[in-house]
Amino acid sequence: SMNSTSSEKSTGSQTREQSSQPSEEFSTAFSTSEGTPDTTPESMPEPEPGANALVIYFSWSGNTETIAGEIASQTGADTFQLEPATAYSTDYNTVLDEAQAEQRADARPEIVGSIENFDSYDVIYLGFPNWWGDMPMILYSFLDDYDLSGKTIAPFVSSGGSGFSDALSAIASAEPGATITDGLSLSSSASQTPGGAVADWLADIGFAE
Numbered sequence: 326s327m328n329s330t331s332s333e334k335s336t337g338s339q340t341r342e343q344s345s346q347p348s349e350e351f352s353t354a355f356s357t358s359e360g361t362p363d364t365t366p367e368s369m370p371e372p373e374p375g376a377n378a379l380v381i382y383f384s385w386s387g388n389t390e391t392i393a394g395e396i397a398s399q400t401g402a403d404t405f406q407l408e409p410a411t412a413y414s415t416d417y418n419t420v421l422d423e424a425q426a427e428q429r430a431d432a433r434p435e436i437v438g439s440i441e442n443f444d445s446y447d448v449i450y451l452g453f454p455n456w457w458g459d460m461p462m463i464l465y466s467f468l469d470d471y472d473l474s475g476k477t478i479a480p481f482v483s484s485g486g487s488g489f490s491d492a493l494s495a496i497a498s499a500e501p502g503a504t505i506t507d508g509l510s511l512s513s514s515a516s517q518t519p520g521g522a523v524a525d526w527l528a529d530i531g532f533a534e
């Protein structure tokens with residue numbers, strides 16, 4: 326299940342009616358182009374691979390979710406889907422307007438449920454689609470609600486071509502006490518077969534199993 330963290334997310338499997346690639350227009354319009362000291366190594370049990378990592382993501386049409394699932398599968402990390410208390414429209418043109426209105430209002434959409442044992446995670450894989458050159462506002466809700474000081478954030482984005490835009494600096498501003506790795510940026514279509522890119526990225530940032 327994509328919602329394997331703790332017990333919270335029984336409501337988390339919204340179905341999406343859109344195709345996984347609703348945003349052809351963006352391809353053109355937006356193209357720019359272990360922490361503890363090793364004191365008693367003999368007697369310490371080995372930590373489970375990925376046991377201290379959590380994949381947190383928002384996805385409207387499934388592309389970011391596919392990347393999130395691949396990261397979880399390759400690392401053994403838990404996952405938590407950011408889901409807004411008030412669902413977005415399933416209509417593409419309508420969600421474009423909803424997203425823009427939320428951005429203009431600097432909104433903080435409420436997140437369904439809460440992340441159990443958040444403090445126990447050292448590594449947060451944080452994924453989202455590029456929405457109008459920014460993170461969806463629910464990512465700002467998450468960064469406001471949770472303190473990521475001392476954690477490592479490994480960001481990933483799915484986009485029609487814009488990549489992260491200014492999202493990486495926004496994350497850094499919101500979480501000055503966190504370490505942020507190089508990000509993984511995939512196009513909408515590359516997001517659908519992310520295995521190789523995820524493996525390369527995990528190796529690059531030092532989190533390959």
Ligand SMILES: Cc1cc2nc3c(=O)[nH]c(=O)nc-3n(C[C@H](O)[C@H](O)[C@H](O)COP(=O)(O)O)c2cc1C
Nearest residue numbers: 348384385386387388389454457458484485486487
């Ligand atoms: C509301 C909205 C705004 C978008 N804005 C951009 C954008 O500014 N730049 C871009 O490259 N893609 C943009 N896209 C395209 C998405 O980033 C892209 O389709 C992504 O793969 C969707 O990920 P998801 O399936 O996880 O929701 C936008 C899509 C939506 C729905």
